[in-house]
């Protein structure tokens with residue numbers, strides 16, 4: 001539910017930042033991967049269509065033409081340098097007509113959910129990007145992997161650890177790469193946070209405090225985000241996942257344990273199946289605690305961290321644009337960028353080399369494990385739940 005209050009004016013600043021961003025992106029693997037907990041698929045041979053040519057853009061097929069695909073990913077794919085919108089997968093024929101005309105997509109690159117597997121024969125499509133409700137990610141990632149396409153899946157990667165593991169296994173078995181659409185790893189403000197925390201620019205991180213909340217109580221309650229079967233949970237799965245991510249990339253570590261409590265349900269019309277709000281703590285085992293919160297009954301976001309010799313904070317922090325940041329030394333002088341364009345270009349570049357993305361499936365699996373531990377703790381009234389590898 002990232003269509004938040006900071007989304008009013010879609011001004012993007014790509015010009016004049018290429019060098020800065022380019023340099024930052026090159027340094028990303030260390031920071032994104034933290035202390036290297038993620039296993040990479042090894043030694044796989046893959047024939048990516050046209051991989052011999054550095055000039056050819058990789059073709060992306062978006063699966064699910066909802067709000068995020070429509071408002072963010074498709075426009076971003078008009079700005080990307082290494083990939084382009086080559087195809088679509090939709091269950092709605094009227095959307096197919098509209099998108100074909102708008103983005104000049106040939107009939108042969110338009111699929112529905114039944115004939116999707118035929119995408120295996122389509123040389124125009126190198127990457128399948130799954131942008132469906134959370135519990136559907138697993139099925140479509142696995143089908144895409146079997147079609148021998150590289151895959152990007154939206155967050156959260158899956159609604160269970162078992163699904164996330166099946167997705168990784170399917171990609172590994174079929175020799176394709178799997179990445180999660182964690183756009184903030186491509187954002188200069190969050191890259192700075194990774195650097196400040198992991199490089200201990202102000203000494204060791206001592207405490208993290210973060211919230212990411214978006215109000216879901218204005219429209220219909222009949223939406224997949226409020227349906228447990230499709231969403232896997234409420235604000236934690238949708239927005240709190242950014243707090244989980246931020247705590248991990250600020251410290252460069254995976255928490256050893258979590259404790260959590262659900263907030264009170266004050267609006268049962270919307271929150272009969274998923275939590276209205278949740279507070280949780282992530283214990284990194286070395287004295288560092290992240291205090292986190294996410295709610296579907298208000299809108300706010302911020303990320304702050306305190307270290308031995310200084311502090312930093314972002315606010316707005318997690319939306320698509322309008323980010324602002326400050327440290328104990330002054331304002332962060334960083335550009336707002338087109339995160340989705342940089343993300344897809346970065347992922348396409350790693351796929352072209354058949355290398356894991358800086359946000360690989362293994363990172364998505366780590367996060368699903370943390371999310372599930374948070375729910376386990378909240379269901380048990382705040383019991384400490386350890387995170388197991």
Ligand code: NAD
Pocket residue numbers: 001002003064065066067068069091131132133134154155156181182183224230238
């Ligand atoms: P949405 O409701 O706008 O779109 C969902 C799409 O799935 C629609 O095209 C819908 O027709 C299709 N669909 C297929 N089967 C469905 C079913 N059984 N029930 C409901 N819809 C069905 O949602 P969205 O906001 O585009 O989110 C899609 C995914 O993208 C989610 O996983 C979400 O977490 C993620 N997302 C990520 C970001 C980000 O910043 N990375 C932002 C928004 C959404």
